[in-house]
Amino acid sequence: MKNKKAITFLVVILFSVAFVLGACGDDKTSGTDGDSKVIKFMHLWPEGSSKTHNEIVNEIIANFESENPGVKVELEVLSNEQYKDKIQVLSTSDELPDVGMTWAAGYLEPYVNGKKFAPLDDLLAGDLADSFVAGTAEAYAIDGKTYGLPLELNIATIFYNKQIFDEYGLEEPSTLDELEEVIQTLNDNGIAPIALGNKDRWTGSLWYMYLADRIGGSDVLTNAINRTGTFEDPALVQAAEEIQNLVNMDAFVKGFNGLADEEAKSMFMNEQSAMYLIATWDLPNYTTNEDVPQEFRDSVGYFHFPTVDGKGDMNSFVGGPGVGLFVSENSDVKEEAKEFVSFFVQQWGEKSVTQAGVIPATKLDVASLELPQMYVDVLENLNAASNLTLFADVQMSPDAAQVHLDMIQAIFGNEATPEEFTKAHEDALSAEE
Amino acid sequence: MGLKEMNKVMSNKWVITLYVLPALLLIAILVFIPLILTGYYGLMDWDGVGEMYFIGLENYVTALQDMKFWDSAWHSFLLAIFSTLSLAIYLAISLILASKIRGANLLRKIYLIPMLLSSVAIAQLWIKVFNPTNGMLNHILIALGVENPPAWLADTSIVLFAIFVPILWQYAGFYILIYYAALKNIPESIIEAARIDGASPLQIAYRIKLPLIMGVIKVTIVLAVVGSLKYFDLIYVMTGGGPNGASEVMASYMYKLAFSSKDFGYGSAIGFLLLVITLIVTVIIRKVTASKEEIQY
Numbered sequence: 233m234k235n236k237k238a239i240t241f242l243v244v245i246l247f248s249v250a251f252v253l254g255a256c257g258d259d260k261t262s263g264t265d266g267d268s269k270v271i272k273f274m275h276l277w278p279e280g281s282s283k284t285h286n287e288i289v290n291e292i293i294a295n296f297e298s299e300n301p302g303v304k305v306e307l308e309v310l311s312n313e314q315y316k317d318k319i320q321v322l323s324t325s326d327e328l329p330d331v332g333m334t335w336a337a338g339y340l341e342p343y344v345n346g347k348k349f350a351p352l353d354d355l356l357a358g359d360l361a362d363s364f365v366a367g368t369a370e371a372y373a374i375d376g377k378t379y380g381l382p383l384e385l386n387i388a389t390i391f392y393n394k395q396i397f398d399e400y401g402l403e404e405p406s407t408l409d410e411l412e413e414v415i416q417t418l419n420d421n422g423i424a425p426i427a428l429g430n431k432d433r434w435t436g437s438l439w440y441m442y443l444a445d446r447i448g449g450s451d452v453l454t455n456a457i458n459r460t461g462t463f464e465d466p467a468l469v470q471a472a473e474e475i476q477n478l479v480n481m482d483a484f485v486k487g488f489n490g491l492a493d494e495e496a497k498s499m500f501m502n503e504q505s506a507m508y509l510i511a512t513w514d515l516p517n518y519t520t521n522e523d524v525p526q527e528f529r530d531s532v533g534y535f536h537f538p539t540v541d542g543k544g545d546m547n548s549f550v551g552g553p554g555v556g557l558f559v560s561e562n563s564d565v566k567e568e569a570k571e572f573v574s575f576f577v578q579q580w581g582e583k584s585v586t587q588a589g590v591i592p593a594t595k596l597d598v599a600s601l602e603l604p605q606m607y608v609d610v611l612e613n614l615n616a617a618s619n620l621t622l623f624a625d626v627q628m629s630p631d632a633a634q635v636h637l638d639m640i641q642a643i644f645g646n647e648a649t650p651e652e653f654t655k656a657h658e659d660a661l662s663a664e665e
Numbered sequence: 666m667g668l669k670e671m672n673k674v675m676s677n678k679w680v681i682t683l684y685v686l687p688a689l690l691l692i693a694i695l696v697f698i699p700l701i702l703t704g705y706y707g708l709m710d711w712d713g714v715g716e717m718y719f720i721g722l723e724n725y726v727t728a729l730q731d732m733k734f735w736d737s738a739w740h741s742f743l744l745a746i747f748s749t750l751s752l753a754i755y756l757a758i759s760l761i762l763a764s765k766i767r768g769a770n771l772l773r774k775i776y777l778i779p780m781l782l783s784s785v786a787i788a789q790l791w792i793k794v795f796n797p798t799n800g801m802l803n804h805i806l807i808a809l810g811v812e813n814p815p816a817w818l819a820d821t822s823i824v825l826f827a828i829f830v831p832i833l834w835q836y837a838g839f840y841i842l843i844y845y846a847a848l849k850n851i852p853e854s855i856i857e858a859a860r861i862d863g864a865s866p867l868q869i870a871y872r873i874k875l876p877l878i879m880g881v882i883k884v885t886i887v888l889a890v891v892g893s894l895k896y897f898d899l900i901y902v903m904t905g906g907g908p909n910g911a912s913e914v915m916a917s918y919m920y921k922l923a924f925s926s927k928d929f930g931y932g933s934a935i936g937f938l939l940l941v942i943t944l945i946v947t948v949i950i951r952k953v954t955a956s957k958e959e960i961q962y
Contacts, residue, residue, distance in 0.1 A: 317924070323714050342927055346715030424798070431818070431907055487797030487816025489908040490824065495796065504798065630712075630927035642909040645821060 272329040276315040284588035336371035382553030382593035386511035429496030433637035443471035446544030450619040472650035516589035519604035552622040635660035707934030724934035745893035759844035777838035788902035821911035
């Protein structure tokens with residue numbers, strides 16, 4: 233009798249211990265497995281939310297596997313935010329996938345400092361020489377070494393509703409004064425001029441960055457961030473003043489500081505507001521996306537951010553590469569992983585723009601592709617671009633980026649003066665020197 | 666096995682240890698060890714990815730001087746105060762529901778529905794309600810003749826209170842359910858006796874029902890305060906603590922530092938302070954509400 237009980241107890245203990253151990257278990261499957269090698273690859277385009285991206289990835293993997301017998305690619309797919317969280321957790325326990333996705337500059341820094349990502353300069357000098365648009369792969373470089381290869385490239389422009397503009401006899405503005413006249417006319421007629429979802433903060437940052445670029449030239453912001461300049465530059469103060477001028481003339485939709493970008497976008501797409509500053513990742517919505525009514529897609533145009541007081545170069549853009557591929561420094565199959573990354577980048581370019589409507593970071597022969605007109609225009613703008621300034625929150629370290637983003641909400645909300653705004657930046661940036 | 670034998674087995678110290686061990690092990694691994702680790706990470710300068718550097722109590726000292734932290738703590742305390750005050754409303758509703766009124770059963774279920782929704786769904790729902798241009802709330806206000814209704818989640822002086830509404834709404838069902846169960850537990854004979862003695866319904870509620878469920882009320886106060894102090898989800902989804910920190914609470918500030926600013930050491934220190942603050946407040950509430958006489962019935 234007693235024995236039987238004791239056995240039950242033992243079984244219970246065994247199960248609970250097994251359960252606990254199982255939860256901590258390490259199911260590392262990458263590396264050499266018999267004859268075939270396995271590359272673990274994590275990406276952030278789930279079938280549900282990014283169908284076309286997901287399909288292209290699968291196609292490329294199938295091609296790679298058939299060209300490289302003996303190498304298998306094992307996939308793990310997560311959505312954006314979960315992906316970011318998981319990568320961070322995996323890296324602390326040294327279990328990064330062999331190949332994964334990363335963002336440029338500031339995001340990359342802790343991983344590079346922690347020696348988690350492998351330098352990929354040999355690929356850039358070899359198979360991929362001269363294949364990236366200038367300024368894109370550089371965004372993934374730290375201390376002269378490149379740790380990521382960009383897949384996407386986006387520039388921000390102002391999209392506008394041609395129908396609304398026609399109705400009130402408005403023209404594409406090419407100076408800030410003209411833009412302000414457009415805003416005035418729209419306000420007089422009860423149309424919200426500009427959709428802005430500043431809860432997400434980087435959206436407002438785009439406006440500030442463009443004003444800084446036009447007023448102070450394409451280097452002023454970048455120099456302030458990399459500490460060859462200062463954030464107390466008069467141009468950066470004036471850019472903040474212009475932001476408040478726009479806010480005070482009700483240029484942006486009501487309650488923009490509490491709206492997410494998605495909500496602002498839906499206001500623009502429901503023709504509740506006339507203009508919307510966003511990056512070219514939104515192009516499918518205005519060209520090929522069948523879920524958006526044809527009539528609306530036909531009525532969308534875009535113009536470059538206007539000049540200010542005759543200053544500024546309209547061919548200077550705010551933008552930058554989106555996600556890029558990294559190879560883990562501690563990968564057991566590093567060589568194969570690098571080969572896969574190189575193969576992926578080469579196949580991605582044309583497929584991504586024709587199938588998914590993504591502007592790739594690799595150079596393209598525009599004439600040979602059949603694309604909607606707006607794509608052709610954007611690709612040509614990119615060829616003519618005089619400068620590409622990387623998104624400010626990406627350029628800065630994560631710490632300074634949070635200060636920047638919070639101050640963006642403050643300046644848009646009239647809670648900080650332009651001087652307080654620039655001083656907070658200067659303090660945060662100089663604290664890191 | 667007989668009852669006697671069973672009692673003998675159950676009083677064996679080893680058997681008790683064996684039975685308790687699995688749960689203890691799990692709690693230790695999932696709760697206590699991470700808790701100690703959080704305090705330990707708080708002593709480090711660490712970005713969450715690379716090397717850790719020991720810096721002693723610097724993070725804790727910085728936190729105590731960090732105005733943003735104290736602002737967020739104040740917001741958390743405001744939420745705690747409002748949650749506690751709202752308990753009175755839930756109690757009143759439960760008293761009404763528990764006195765045999767028509768449709769009490771249906772109403773009880775209606776009050777419970779928000780509890781069944783996930784926080785993110787509730788957040789999405791209320792984001793739509795609060796939308797300044799297309800939201801239900803402002804449409805109603807405009808229809809009522811309000812000329813310039815507020816932009817609820819964008820106005821720094823309103824946003825915190827606007828966001829309290831769905832938070833309180835979310836937990837209403839939970840507390841109503843607890844109070845309702847406690848009230849139903851009161852023996853009918855006591856109330857019957859009071860009624861025969863000529864007590865009015867208000868007197869019965871105030872003099873008999875409330876004292877009898879005092880224990881439950883104390884527990885709900887602790888639950889409401891602790892839950893408020895560590896509250897995170899709706900704030901994170903609806904405003905992300907913004908605009909410019911106007912709706913930041915301690916937990917969202919901790920998250921922002923650890924995961925957005927990549928300042929894992931400092932974030933951990935804030936997390937540990939959050940724990941300490943919550944513990945202190947809990948002890949104070951227990952002390953203040955402690956009473957010697959236990960009511961028996």
